[in-house]
Amino acid sequence: MRAPEERFESKLHEGRSAAVLGIALGVSFSVCFLTGLWSHFAQHPPSWFDFPARPAGLYRVTQGLHVVTGTASVPLLLAKLWVVFPHFVKLPPVRSVAHAIERLALLPLVGGSLFLLGTGVANVARWYPFPFYFPTGHYWAAWLTMGGLVAHIGAKLSITADALRRVPADPTLVRATPTDRRAFLGGVAAASGAVVLATAGGTVAPLGDLSVLAQREPGVGPQGLPINQTAAAAGVVDRARDRGWRLVVDGAVDQPLDLTLADLRALPQREAVLPIACVEGWSASARWRGVPVRDLLALAGAAPGAEVVVRSLEEAGRYGSSELNGGQAADADTLLALELGGEPLHIDHGYPARLIGPNRPGVLQTKWVTRLEVR
Helix, strand or coil, rough: CCCCCHHHHCCCCCCHHHHHHHHHHHHHHHHHHHHHHHHHHHCCCCCCCCCCCCCCCHHHHHHHHHHHHHHHHHHHHHHHHHHHHHHHHHCCCCCCCHHHHHHHHHHHHHHHHHHHHHHHHHHHHCCCCCCCCCHHHHHHHHHHHHHHHHHHHHHHHHHHHHHHHHCCCCCHHHCCCCCHHHHHHHHHHHHHHHHHHHHHCCCCCHHCCHHHHHHHCCCCCCCCCCCCCCCHHHHHHHHHHHHCCCEEEECCCCEEEEEEEEHHHHHCCCEEEEEECCCCCCCEEEEEEEEHHHHHHHHHCCCCCCCCEEEECCCCCCEEEECCHHHHHCCCCCCCEEEECCCCCCHHHHCCCCEEEEEEHHHHCCCCCCEEEEE
16 A cells, blocks of 8 residues: 555655645745835834835835735745645655644645735735635734744755755655646646736736736726725715715814815825825825825924824724825825815715825825814
8 A cells, every 4th residue: 555645646745846836836935024014014113113204105105005015925825735735645744843833834834824825815805705804814924934944944945946946865855857837837827816816906007907816907997096995885875975074173273273274275286196005915106195294293383293194084993094194194195185186086086185205105194074173
């Protein structure tokens, strides 16, 4: 009777194919982790870090790269697991204490990888069948997975280096012919490229026609801009259309303000072309016009470098407010926008007024603003 690992007859179950796929996964996971950490800091900045307002389109690039590398990792991970699967069933399952530790390190690596990619794809599709808050679960799982990856690299570094040599010291690491290996790895690369092309059009506009699986199409939506949440879903339609709407600027100011929409329109306006960059990976640029937040703060007598809490008519949910650090509030292009593309804001884009600023996640570009609380 053959041992379990001997039942896998393909010679592609070998060290060299595993090494190449492992390197590709290590690169894609590292980029995905770092850009995801950047997104986390943008939304939940630690006390020692002020998220910068410039470059204006940086978050658009990093979050697009995060989703692209995560998507590309799906075929890479499936191929890597297929190549190394015989090792999972090899007997005996544990040969030494060191081997037991190596096996245990695979639990956070393999389990975490499947969890991250599975929930990440679900998030891009805005499908949440799981009972936990996605950003929190994704964040902590990423740390566990990367810890497992570092441990795995340490355990397999010498084997990987040997497998990539022209003539490995261990001949069992190379079983497939170069032609078969190139065909297999080329197919995996093509699969990764295909899923990237099928989804990247939400960020890279020229790929829009190819991206049949993109969550959003740039240019499609009210006033030519996609939306994630409507005013009706936020429960703010009546209050946003109320003629008695006011913008209040208060807190640490010398002169609190209580402004009507007409008052805001009478103030000096500024125009800026800025992107909406959603955490799900899609982004689109638009021309915005409104009152710079720093002008409103100056009018109210706020101290230089003051921070601001921007509050929305949307009282329920996690994104009824956002914060501007001193640098963001002082940036000339951080606007309380009243117009989009030369027209008054559509209600689903935040009418009567919304926050728009450079280098910010879309969830922090607060819509239906009613108050600026200065701290």
